[in-house]
Structures are given as structure tokens and as C-alpha cells.
Amino acid sequence: MPHSFVFLGERLWLDFVNTDDLHRGVRTDALRDFDALLGWLEAASVLDAERASGIRRRAQQQPAGATAALADARRVRAVLRALAERGITANDVRQNAVREINRVLGRSAGIRRLEGRPDGEFVRSFVPVGDAFAGLMIPVVESAADALVLGELLRVRRCADQRCPRVFFDGTKNGRRRWCDMTSCGNRAKAARHRRKLTEDRLVVSR
Numbered sequence: 001m002p003h004s005f006v007f008l009g010e011r012l013w014l015d016f017v018n019t020d021d022l023h024r025g026v027r028t029d030a031l032r033d034f035d036a037l038l039g040w041l042e043a044a045s046v047l048d049a050e051r052a053s054g055i056r057r058r059a060q061q062q063p064a065g066a067t068a069a070l071a072d073a074r075r076v077r078a079v080l081r082a083l084a085e086r087g088i089t090a091n092d093v094r095q096n097a098v099r100e101i102n103r104v105l106g107r108s109a110g111i112r113r114l115e116g117r118p119d120g121e122f123v124r125s126f127v128p129v130g131d132a133f134a135g136l137m138i139p140v141v142e143s144a145a146d147a148l149v150l151g152e153l154l155r156v157r158r159c160a161d162q163r164c165p166r167v168f169f170d171g172t173k174n175g176r177r178r179w180c181d182m183t184s185c186g187n188r189a190k191a192a193r194h195r196r197k198l199t200e201d202r203l204v205v206s207r
């Protein structure tokens with residue numbers, strides 16, 4: 001069964017971190033192979049279908065290159081997860097993320113473009129020249145770079161459910177978003193509070 005991707009981080013780099021997810025209590029990697037990585041980039045609207053199919057063809061011709069690109073994407077993801085979870089307090093984590101972002105930006109050559117989509121929305125895109133795989137992580141690391149430039153780390157949180165690994169940007173006015181998703185983690189917490197309250201009420205009554 002194909003993994004469905006979740007986009008609830010409100011920032012591209014955080015959605016990318018969330019591809020390392022938890023599904024029914026088991027840690028699952030939505031980037032299980034190179035094709036899944038391309039699928040995610042398409043779902044995130046940073047790669048259009050035509051370009052993705054071109055890269056898929058290239059991956060068939062150069063499977064070792066594709067495998068290396070996937071390993072590289074996971075490495076970027078691990079560094080960005082650390083940035084999301086501890087970047088605000090740990091200077092070394094921030095410095096490491098800056099090095100990683102610059103590593104990705106430094107080895108890719110290509111053309112940056114702004115494109116209008118058929119639905120009227122606009123997207124930034126990056127058309128790599130030369131190594132087709134090298135530029136794939138550019139939009140993701142640029143999104144993380146934006147977070148550092150704009151000072152957004154203060155508003156980056158991990159879900160309040162300790163078992164849930166999801167991270168997100170808290171864009172609420174009062175800065176009180178606690179859950180990755182109100183329909184899953186938020187709802188479970190509400191139900192647990194409700195059960196606790198029922199138990200407490202019963203204790204009060206029986207006293």
C-alpha cells in the first residue's frame with residue numbers, strides 16, 4: 001500500500017522532516033525508496049510531473065546515483081529534524097544545519113524559476129543542470145534557510161504527544177498550537193482528559 005504523505009507542518013522543510021513518521025505506533029519512513037522521494041516532491045508541488053518522470057528515467061539508467069540521492073535526502077532530513085527539535089536551544093545543532101544547507105546549495109547548479117500553475121497558483125522551481133539528482137533537496141534546504149533567516153525557530157514545535165515525532169510551525173496568533181493534528185493526536189488527548197475527569201468525578205462521588 002502506498003504511504004500517503006501528510007502535510008501539516010506549514011513549512012516545506014518541516015513536512016519533509018515528517019516523512020520520518022509514526023504509523024500505528026511503528027516508526028515508518030515515507031521515503032522508502034527513491035521513487036517515494038520523487039512522489040513526495042511531487043505531492044509537495046516542488047517537482048512537476050514532467051520533470052519527475054524525466055528524473056525517474058534517469059534513475060533507471062543510474063540506479064547507484066538514485067540510491068545515493070536517497071541516502072543524501074535522509075541525511076538532510078536527520079539534520080533538519082535536529083534543527084526543528086533542538087535548534088532553538090543548541091548552537092551546535094544550528095551550526096551543523098547551516099553547514100548541511102550550504103553543502104546542498106554549494107554542489108548544485110541550475111536555474112531558479114517562478115512558474116504559474118494551471119490552477120492559478122505560483123510556485124518556485126529549480127531546474128538542475130548537469131547532475132539531475134543533485135538539485136532535488138534545494139527547495140527543502142531553502143525552506144529551512146528561510147526559517148533561520150526569518151527567525152522562525154521559536155515557533156517550531158514538536159507535537160505535544162510524546163510518542164508522536166511530528167514537527168510543525170505554529171502559525172497561530174497566540175502561539176498555542178500544541179498538536180500536529182487535531183483529528184488524531186489532539187483528539188486522543190481530549191479523550192484522555194475526558195476519561196480522567198470521569199474517573200476523578202467518580203472518586204469524588206464515592207468519598
Ligand SMILES: [Zn+2]
Binds near residue numbers: 164165179
Ligand atoms: Zn502528533
